[in-house]
Amino acid sequence: xKKFTYTEKKDTRSGFGAGxxxxxxxxxxxxxxxxxxxGSLKIDTFIKENPERFIQCGIAEANMIGIAAGLTIAGxxxxxxxxxxxxxxxxxxxIRQSVAYSNKNVKIxxxxxxxxxxxxxxxxxxxxxIGMMKMLPGMTVINPCDYNQTKAATEAIADYEGPVYLRFGxxxxxxxxxxxxxxxxxxxxxxxxxxxxxxxxxxxxxWEAIQxxxxxxxxxxxxxxxxxxxxxxxDEAAILKSVAKTRCVVSAEEHNRIGGLGDSIAQLLxxxxxxPQEYVAVDDSFGESGKPDELMKKYGxxxxxxxxxxxxxxRRKQ
Amino acid sequence: MVKERIRDxxxxxxxxxxxxxxxxxxxxxxxxxxxxxxxxCADLLVALFFNAMRHNTSFNRKGEGxxxxxxxxxxxxxxxxxxxxxxxxxxxxxxxxxxxxxxxxQGHPTTHEHLPGIRMSAxxxxxxxxxxxxxxxxxxLKMEDNYVFVLMGDGEQNEGQVWEAVQFAPHYKVDNLxxxxxxxxxxxxxxxxxxxxxxxxxxxxAAFGWKVLHMDGNNMVDAVKTLAAAKNACGNGIPIxxxxxxxxxxxxxxxxxxxxxxxxxxxxEQLANALSQLPETLxxx
Numbered sequence: 306x307k308k309f310t311y312t313e314k315k316d317t318r319s320g321f322g323a324g325x326x327x328x329x330x331x332x333x334x335x336x337x338x339x340x341x342x343x344g345s346l347k348i349d350t351f352i353k354e355n356p357e358r359f360i361q362c363g364i365a366e367a368n369m370i371g372i373a374a375g376l377t378i379a380g381x382x383x384x385x386x387x388x389x390x391x392x393x394x395x396x397x398x399x400i401r402q403s404v405a406y407s408n409k410n411v412k413i414x415x416x417x418x419x420x421x422x423x424x425x426x427x428x429x430x431x432x433x434x435i436g437m438m439k440m441l442p443g444m445t446v447i448n449p450c451d452y453n454q455t456k457a458a459t460e461a462i463a464d465y466e467g468p469v470y471l472r473f474g475x476x477x478x479x480x481x482x483x484x485x486x487x488x489x490x491x492x493x494x495x496x497x498x499x500x501x502x503x504x505x506x507x508x509x510x511x512w513e514a515i516q517x518x519x520x521x522x523x524x525x526x527x528x529x530x531x532x533x534x535x536x537x538x539x540d541e542a543a544i545l546k547s548v549a550k551t552r553c554v555v556s557a558e559e560h561n562r563i564g565g566l567g568d569s570i571a572q573l574l575x576x577x578x579x580x581p582q583e584y585v586a587v588d589d590s591f592g593e594s595g596k597p598d599e600l601m602k603k604y605g606x607x608x609x610x611x612x613x614x615x616x617x618x619x620r621r622k623q
Numbered sequence: 624m625v626k627e628r629i630r631d632x633x634x635x636x637x638x639x640x641x642x643x644x645x646x647x648x649x650x651x652x653x654x655x656x657x658x659x660x661x662x663x664c665a666d667l668l669v670a671l672f673f674n675a676m677r678h679n680t681s682f683n684r685k686g687e688g689x690x691x692x693x694x695x696x697x698x699x700x701x702x703x704x705x706x707x708x709x710x711x712x713x714x715x716x717x718x719x720x721x722x723x724x725x726x727x728x729q730g731h732p733t734t735h736e737h738l739p740g741i742r743m744s745a746x747x748x749x750x751x752x753x754x755x756x757x758x759x760x761x762x763x764l765k766m767e768d769n770y771v772f773v774l775m776g777d778g779e780q781n782e783g784q785v786w787e788a789v790q791f792a793p794h795y796k797v798d799n800l801x802x803x804x805x806x807x808x809x810x811x812x813x814x815x816x817x818x819x820x821x822x823x824x825x826x827x828x829a830a831f832g833w834k835v836l837h838m839d840g841n842n843m844v845d846a847v848k849t850l851a852a853a854k855n856a857c858g859n860g861i862p863i864x865x866x867x868x869x870x871x872x873x874x875x876x877x878x879x880x881x882x883x884x885x886x887x888x889x890x891x892e893q894l895a896n897a898l899s900q901l902p903e904t905l906x907x908x
Contacts, residue, residue, distance in 0.1 A: 336764070360760065360795075368753045368787035375693075375757020378742055379685050379765055383757075398747050399784070403754055407734045407744040 306497040306522050306530075309515050311479035317509075318416040318473050320452035322347025324459025325384065329355045332463055334380055338373055340366045340387040345475075346416055348386065366391045367399050370411070374403040377410045382463055385411060389418035389472055390431035397437055404468045405441040411468050414459065418448070418472040419559035420587070420604055421509060421597040430592035436564020438470040439537040445469045445490060446537040448558075448566075450511035452480045454534060457488035465490055472508070474559075476597040479512050491535045493543035499529035502615045503547040503554045507533050507566050510557035510585065510606060517611035528615060536566050541573050548580050553618040557585035557611055559601075581621040583614035626680050626710055629673045635843050637904035638709060639669045643874045644901050645705035645718055645908065651894045653722035656730070659884035660776065661702035663807050663840065663869035668706045670846035671772060675854065680711040682739035690769045691758050693743055695751020696776035696805065697731035698886070704728050707740035708908070715908040749782025751775060752802055756792055759800040770854055774803045778810030781819045786831075792862040793832025801853045801863045802833075805840065807871040809882035825866045833864040840869035875900055 328335045329351040337351055338360045352359040362369040366387055373383035385392065392415035393400070404411045415434075422430050438446045445467060449455040455473050462469045482494075496511065497518060506514035511532045518528040529547050533540065548554055554574070556567035567584040574580055587604050601607050629635055642665050650656035672678070676690040683689075694703050701721060708715040713727075720726035727736040731746030743754050755773035762769055779785060792800055804824065812818045821827075825835045834856055838849035853863045871885070872878025875897040889897055 357764070362791065363787075363794075365787035365791065367749075367784040368756075368791055371750050371753020371784065371788065372757035372760065372791070374743065375754040375759070376761045378691070378758050379687065379761040379767075381761050381764065399750060399753075402744050402747045403750050409743075 306499065306518055306527065309481045311481045313480055314477040315452035315480050316475060316477050317449060317452055317455040318345070318475060319347045320449070320455030321414060321416065321459050321473055322350065324456040325351040326354070327460055328463055329358070332382065334382045335463055336360065336376055336381045336383045338362050338369050338383055338385045340364055340369050340391060342387055345388070346386045366396045370396045370399040371403050373411045374407060374409045383411055384414045386414045388429060389415040389434050390429055393431060393434035393437055393470070401441060405444050408443055409468060410466055412462050412471060413469065414471045416473055417475045419474060419508070420592045420600040420606065421474050421476045421559065423475065423597045423600065424594050426594040427591040432561045432587050432592065433564060434472060435536055435558070435560050435566065439569065443468060444537065445535065447490070447535050448472045448508040449534050450508055450532055451478060451482050453482045453484050453486060454488065457486050458534065461488040461490060474509060478509055481512060491538040491540055493540035494532040494534065495543070496530040496532050499527040499551065501526045501528060501551060502619055503529045503531060503544070503551045504557060504611060504615060505531045505533055505544060505554060505566070505570060506557035507536060508559050510559060513606070513608045514557055514611055516608035517615065520608065520612055521615055526615065526619065533566060536569060539569050539573065544570060544573060545577055548574065548578055552580050553622040554580060554582040555585060555611060555614045555618055556582060559606055560586055562586040562588055581618050583618040585610050585614050624679065624681055626672070626678050632843050632847065635669055635673055635847070638673055639665050639843065640901050641903065641905040642669055642702065642705045642709060644898060644903060646701045647875070647889060647894060647897050648907065649701040649704065649718055649721040650888045652719060654888045655722050656701050656888060657698040657886045658701070658889070659809070659871040659878060659882070660696065660805065660807065661699040662875060662878065663871045663873045664699055664774065664805055665702055665874065666843050666846050667774070667803065667840050667867060668702055670843060670850055672706045672710050674847050675850035676772065677769065682712055684742055686742065688767060688769065690772065691742065692772045693751045693755045693758070694732060694745050694774050696748065696774065696779050697745030700728070700730065700732050703732055709905065712740035713738065718908045748776070748779045749784040752785055752788035755800060755802070756788055756797055759797050760795070762799055770799055770801060770857060772801045772803065774805065777804055777806045777808065777815050777821055777824065778818070780804065780821050780824065789828065789831045789833070796860040797862050798857050798860050801857070801865065803865045803867050805869055806866055807869045809871045809885065811882065811885055813882055828864040832861065834861045836863065836865045838865050838867045840867035841873045
C-alpha cells in the first residue's frame, strides 16, 4: 500500500487556530466567539490581529450560540468556539432552533472532542456529538484527521453558506496529509486502495487505520483505507464504490458506536448494498480519566482493534 | 418600500383594534394558538411597526439600514403575523392559513418557510435576547446606526439563557439594543408570582447594568412615548430595558385578568362576543 510517514506531531486544534489566522487576514466578515477557552482553542493570533472581531462570551455557551446566530443576519460569519461537549450537548436546543432550523451561517468549531481530551474525564469527553449534530436537518458535520486537514477545513467552511459543526481534538498526533491540500466538504479522501476490506475512518482514527492497514498487508490482507472527514453530507458514492470491490467494512471513529459515522455507513449499506460491517468505536459507554493513548487502547480505538475488526469482518463475508 | 411612520395616536389605535380582530380570527380559524399574550402586546407591536421602527416592507433578510425586531416569546405569533401583514410584508389574506398544513404562518415564527418579515425562528423560550445582541453587534461592526428591539415574556425570564444575555449586553456596551419585557404577570401554570417569582425585575436588570424604562403597554400614547425615549437613550454605552406592564387578553373583557386564555381558542359565541368589542377599522382579511 501507499506509504505514509510524518516528520512532526501536532494537535488538530492548532490546525484550527492556524486556519483562523488565515481567515482573519483574508475574510473581513469572519468573527470569532469563545466561551472562556481562548488558550485551548489556539485562537490567540486571530484575536491579536483582529481584536474588534473577537467576542469573549464568558462561560455562557447558550448565549454564545444565540449571539452567533444573530451575527449572521447582516452577513457576518461567526465561528463559535469552545470544547466539543459544551458546543453540542450543552446547547443542543439553541443550535436546533436558532442555528439549524433558522438556517444560519454559524460555524460551531469545537476542540477536545472524544476520549483524547484525556485526564479531565467523562464530563468533558463528549462521545455523542456527531450523532446529535448529524440528526439536525441541514447541519454539516466535519471531523478532520490531522493538523493540515483541520486547517484546510477551517478555511473551507467559511466559503460554504450554512451551519457547520467542525470537531477536532486536543492531543498531538502525526501530521500526514498535505499542507497545501484542497478541502472539499462532503468528499471522501481515498487514503490507500485495497481489495479485501474497506476501512472507513474519521478523525484521529485515520492514522490508526493506516497503521492497521500496514500490518494487515504484512499478513497478505490488502485493506482499502478511506478517510471520511465529512460525516454529513456523507460521500455515499465513494463508500458504495469501495464496498462493491471489498464486500466488507470496518468503520472507525472516536465516538459512541451508536449514532456516529459507523451508523451512517450502516444505513447506507442497508439501503443499497448489504455487506458485513464491524464497528471500531466506544461501545455505548462514558469515558474516564487517563492519558489519551491509554484511553484509546482501553476503549478499543487503536490500530490493534482495527486489525481485529478487519479480520473478523473478512471472516464474516465468507 | 420604507414604511411610513404614523404619528396620529387615534390612527394607531384603529390599527391595533384591527390587529386584535386578526389575532382572534386566526386563532379561532385554526382552533389553536395563543390569544392572551398576543392581545396584550398588540399595542406595543403596532407602536413599533407603525411608528417607532425604520423598516422596509420589501423584505431583505439582511436588514441593512433598518431597525430590527426579534420576537423571543414566539407563541404570540398571530400578533406578529397580523402586524407584518398590515404593514405590507405580505397579503393579509394569508392570515387565514395560520397554523394550517402547508402554511408559511407556522405555529411559532420561522425563517424556514421564508415568510417576509421573519429573520429568526422562535418558540423554544429564552433565545431571542442573545440573537438580538448578535444582530446589534453586527450592526455596530458594520457602522450602521439602527436599533434592535427584542420582545420577551415575563414568564420567559425563568430561562437561564436570558440572564447570560442580560449580563453580556452591558459588559459589551450594546447600546443600540432595546429589550422589552411583557410584564403581564401570567404564565401557563398560573400567576408568575406563584409559578416562579421574578421579584423585582426592574432592579434586577438595573443591577446587571441596564437602563430601565417603564411603559404602560396597553396605552398607545405611553407606548409611543416610551419607545421614543428608549431610542433617545441609546448610544450612551448602556443597553435599554423596558418593563412593559400589560394585561393578558387586553381589549376583550372576558379574556383579561387571567392566564386561562394563554393558549386557548375561542368558540363561536366567544369569538362573536370578543369581536363585538373591537371595531373593524381596516377591513377583516
